[in-house]
Amino acid sequence: MKSNTLAEILSKHGQGTQEDKKIVIPEEQSITLYASLGGEALMVADVRSVELTDETILAVTSKGDLFAIATEDIRAMRVGPQANKKRTGLIRA
Numbered sequence: 001m002k003s004n005t006l007a008e009i010l011s012k013h014g015q016g017t018q019e020d021k022k023i024v025i026p027e028e029q030s031i032t033l034y035a036s037l038g039g040e041a042l043m044v045a046d047v048r049s050v051e052l053t054d055e056t057i058l059a060v061t062s063k064g065d066l067f068a069i070a071t072e073d074i075r076a077m078r079v080g081p082q083a084n085k086k087r088t089g090l091i092r093a
Contacts, residue, residue: 001072009079010031015029019049023052024048025047030078046061047059047060048060048061
């Protein structure tokens with residue numbers, strides 16, 4: 001995936017805001033990156049901020065883990081509400 005496509009998805013659908021060189025994801029959003037590493041797949045869950053260049057993506061998770069991945073290896077991204085957060089319009093019994 002290209003870095004400008006990743007940035008657009010994070011900003012538009014992930015509600016990320018630009019802070020310096022990073023795109024910061026709000027607490028109520030959940031971002032999961034899916035990367036292809038040869039015959040293996042890597043899933044990076046609960047991404048809180050992303051720094052993009054033309055060749056790499058630096059993703060920091062809620063646990064503080066830093067993942068450096070080639071942008072060309074990113075295959076998909078899951079964007080949705082944070083787990084255990086109340087969704088608008090839903091009532092839990």
